[in-house]
Amino acid sequence: MPSAESQPDGALTFSTTHFGPVSRTTLSFQITPRLSGSFRYVGIRDWNLNIGCRPACVGTDAFETYYDRSFDLRFRVLDEGRYLPAVTIGLQDLAGTGLFAGEFVVATKNVAPNLKVTAGLGWGRLGTEGSIGAPFGQRPAVNIGRGGDFNPNQWFRGPAAPFGGVEWAVNDNWTVKAEYSSDAYIEEVGRRATFDRQSPFNFGVEYQNGPGMRLGAYVMHGSEVGLAAHFLFNPKERSTRGLNDGAPDPVIVRPSRTADPEAFDRGWVAQSGAAEILIGNLNRRLQDDGIEVDGIAYDGATAQVRVTNRRYDSEAQMAGRVARAMANVLPASIEKFEIVPVYNGMPSSRFIVQRGDLEGLEFAPGATAGMLSRIIVADAVGSVPGTLTIAEDRYPRFRWSLAPFLKTSLFDPDQPLRADLALRLAGSVEAAPGLVFSGSLTKTLVGNISDSRRLSNSVLPRVRTDGILYDQQGDFGIETLTGAWYFRPGKNLYGRVTAGYLESMFAGVSSEILWKPVDSPLALGVEINHVKQRDYDRGFGLRDYSVTTGHLSAYYTFGEGYLAQVDVGRYLAGDVGATLTLTREFENGWRVGAFATKTDVSAADFGEGSFDKGINLTIPLTWGTGTPSTQSFPMVLRPIQRDGGARLSVNGRLYESVRGVHADGLEDQWGRFWR
Amino acid sequence: MTCFSFRVLPAGLLVVSGMLLVACGNSDEVQAQKALAKSLSSFVMPATSAPVPALSRAELAQFNTPMIVAEVPEKALRFYMAPVAENGAVVTWSTSNDITFSFRSDVLAATRGLAVDVIESSTPSARALLSGQSGQRSAGYLGATDQISKVSYDCSVTVVGPMMITVLEKQHLTTKVQESCVADGGKIVNEYWIEADGKVRKSKEFLSDDLGYAVIERIFDR
Structure with a gap:
């Protein structure tokens, strides 16, 4: 039964609930304080047990356990007031097969400090028990077919039925619930008889110890026992609370100019070897911080590191x-510090700090806000004080790793969760600033992804659905082997050319130009790739299929962490269309987003799901461990991977690399400037 | 070459299950995995690090440096600290493992290297406290959100009276002063034992909700 209450803004909840033959696993995200979205995976066991079709079941009856994926949206239209309840409107399974579709309007009111009452009206699935008629007309039949399309002509149509419940919090830990459900489980208890539904009433008791986890046990529909576990994550706060990181070096304050005028003499600038000495001294200070000096440039008053x-x-x-570190190392005559973060050899932005501000604000009451208002963010291109000296031992730089990783395959109806434990040997050489050669080999150690028997039935070029063949025939192989050149063609511009084995399934050339001023919410990009499909064994060989694919992209940050990205262009299967991605990014780097791609491939040719869509989730490592790290774990959750609307996967795409060191990215975790 | 193992289960069990995972290399990913493995293993097998032992005055004298000791009773922590920097009225003291406390006019004004730090603050001076002057103070804390959360306190100061105290085997004549501060978030009570010249000899000062209070004794002066 839905409730009108919302989770805290930004909360990500993972729930798994089970009763009788029905299992539901749900990932929900509170997108804004009022709007939330869910992705649900439902499994119904004994789907064809009692319909007498075995062993020759066909169509949807072929499944012993029926699995379905669905998306929900809920919007809280009214906040709870002194007399008024909170009211929420919701759409369940709004783009699905229709089997789980239902809409509702629900109100919840806290009538006493620990007593909550909920009442609502449901349509679709939620209007199947105790209907009061169809206030907005009949519900048109839905063609289950491939699923995946929106069915707005169904919403709030057909029979409506009331539902309701009460919830009593016995104390901080225990809650008792009772509800009247308007879902008759027609398909599940009708001819399929997957369970015996004796009553619309459900009763339960829930336990929670803090906001992170809630466990529940229920008596469902008078015949079944149910169990549930809910986990709540707050992306805004690090799970470890604090940061596991040593103190910085305190600022060393210069003597006053009158007390020691000689210290401010600029003669040192002409001294040969000064740059190397300063680089060495800075590196000694920054070594423990995982920061490496690429180069230094200075005149008498300004130094750029x-x-x-x-x-x-x-x-x-x-x-x-x-x-x-600069305040500790640089001669007193340097008044202006310029810090230029370098990414893949590209100098990106330039953070300009007045040395006097650093000295004066270090412990001042408004130190954090004060420094933010004084620091200047500019483009690194076109401004070097004096001449730039590149650190002698900086290039070439070789890095390597041999580490295990986990690969998962979700939602195969035969086995909804498959996983491989694999080993990756990776190496990279930064030969010169911006010139990076890298490669990786992977080997599956143990797992069951390649056990899948679901071979492609796609009528499009099989640019993604043949993935299983790569898993089966290329369990040891080249993942990537590329040469990449990153460069700054001019102010506000970034460039990349990557050639070689770009990803597991494609090899070729990828090129990209990005326009992104340091303080602009808008960025524009062009990417053009010419690629050929790789052999299934992930060796050096190539298959016949080749394609020129590319996109024009626009990126916009709306503030408060909401981002939109539109990509228009040609996809891997040669289809033409556009992708819209909406993302909410938290200041610590957590990201939750959703994307949808519509191309000129018809829903019929696309196959199950009708068009490509999914959810992105990125969890920064620091959030989980408290130890600062630039690493994060990105995840893409697609209900199904088909060939339409598929994009090339190439490392080092520019926007994400560049944005973090622009004004936006700097302000996000500004509180850590003085840490 | 650096290598480490994912010890999320006792090593013996991992070997038996064939799951002893090792990662090697010098790339950022390996450093990150190392941090993750460490965090996982501390989750499964909490580290039991021995607290820093209490040392005698004679033992500490061998370091031949000004020194303070800060103890955090709530977490059973003990820090010995020596001065490392001076910025105006603020003197920063550091442990050997990069935890620093900074004092403005002898009153704790900032910390670095703790899970929750006092990043910035306004504080009364020891002399103002000694004169019983009430007032306001503020602190900006940095914790789980990576944002500064500012708390403003209204403080009333009570001069309790003269008191002879012992700081590591040595007696000092002080005046005990109590500073009682209220904010939206609650109430804190700091205590100071101040010598006639305004030198704080000992104090009990609030660090953060995370750590509670620190008891700080000035052993060898600058």
């Missing part, structure tokens, strides 16, 4: 550490 940040997820903290 270019750094590669290998550690801090927070650019603000990186800038704070480098600024303090």
Whole structure:
């Protein structure tokens, strides 16, 4: 039974509930304080047990356990007031097969400090028990077919039925619930008889110890026992609370100019070897912080230090550490510090800090806000004080790793969760600034992904649905082997050319230009790739299929962490269309987003799901461990992977690399500048 | 070459299950996995690090440096600290493992290297406290959200009276002062034992909700 209450803004909840033959696993996200979205995976066991079709069941009856994926949206239209309840409107399974579709309007009111009452009206699935008629007309039949399309002509149509419930919080830990459900489970208890539904009433008791986890046990429909577990994550706050990171070097304050005029002499600028000595001294200060000096440039009053940040997820903290190292190392005559983060050899932005502000604000009551108002973010292109000296031992730089990783395959109806434990050997050489050669080999150690028997039935070029063949025939192979050149063609511009084995399934050339001023919410990009499909064994061989694919992209940040991205272009299967991605990004780097791609491929040719869509989730490592790290775990959750609307996967795409070190990214975790 | 193992279960069990995972290399990913493995293993097998032992005055004298000791009773922590920097009225003291406390006019004004730090603050001076002057103070804390959360306190100061105290085997004549501060978030009570010249010899000062209070004794002066 739905409730009108919302989760805290930004909360991500993972629920798994089970009763009788029905299992539901749901991932929900509170997109805004009022709007939430859910992705649900439902499994119904004994689907064809009692319909007498075995062993020759066909169509949807072929499944012993029927699995379905669905999306929900809920919007709270009214906040709870002194007399008024909270009211929420919801759409369940709004783009699905229709079997789980239902709409509702629901109100919830706290009538006493620990007593909550909920009442609502449901349509569709939620209008199947105790209907009061069809106030908005008949519900048109839905063609289950491939599923995946929106069915707005169904919404709030057909029989409506009331539902309701009460919830009593016995104390902080225990809650008792009773509800009247308007879902008759027609398909499940009708001819399929997957369970015996004796009553619309459900009763339950729930236990929670803090906001992170809630466990429940229920008596469902008078005949079944149910169990549930709900987990709540708050992306806004690090799970470890604090940061596991040593103190910075304190600012060393210069003597006053009158007390020691000689200290301010600029003669040192002409001294040969000064740059190397300063680079060495800065590196000694920054070594423990995982920051490496790429180069230094200075005149008598300004010094620019270019750094590669290998550690801090927070650019603000990186800038704070480098600024303090500069205050410790640089001669007193330097009044202006310029910090230039370098990403893949590209100098990106330039953070300009007045040395006097650093000295004066270090412990001041408004130190954090004060520094934010004084720091200047500019483009790194076109401004170097004096001449740039690149650190002698910076290039070439070789890095390698041998580490295990986990690969998962979700929603195969034969086995909804498959996983492989695999080993990756990766290496990279930064030969010169911006020139990076890298490669990786992977080997599956143990797992069942390649056991899948679901071979492609796609009528499009099989640019993604043949993935299983790569898993089966290429369990040891080349993942990537590329040469990449990153460069700055001009102010506000970033460029990349990558050639080689770009991803597991494609090899070729990928090129990209991005326009992104440091303080602009808008960025524009062009990407053009020419690729050929790789052999299934993931060796050096190529198959016949080749395609030129590319996109024009626009990126816009609306503030408050909401981002939109539109990509228009040609996809891997040669189809033409557009992708819209909406993302909410939290200041610590957590991201939750959804995307949908519509191309000129018809729903029939696309196959199950009708068009490509899914959810993105990125969890920064620092959030989980508290130890600063630039690493994060990105995940893409697609109800199904088909060939339409598929994009090339290439490392080092520019927008994400560049944005973090721009004004936006710097402000996000600004609180860590002085940390 | 650096390698480490994912010890999320006792090693013996992992070997038996064939799941002893090892990662090697010098890339950022390996450093990150190392942090993750460490965090997982501390979740499964909480680390039991021995607290820093209490040392005698003679033992500490061998370091031949000004020194303070800060104890955090709530977490059974003990920090010995030596001065490392001076910025105006603020003196920063550091442990050997990069935890720093900064004092403005002898009153704790900032910390770095703790899970929750006092990043910035306004504080009364020891002399103002000694004169019983009430007033306001503020602190900006940095914790789980990576944002500064500012708390403003209204404080009333009570001069309790003269008191002879012992700081690591040595007696000092002080005046005990109590500073009682209220804010939206609750109430804190700091205590100071101040010598006639305004030098704080000992104090009990609020760090954060996370750590509670620190008891700080000034052993060897600057």
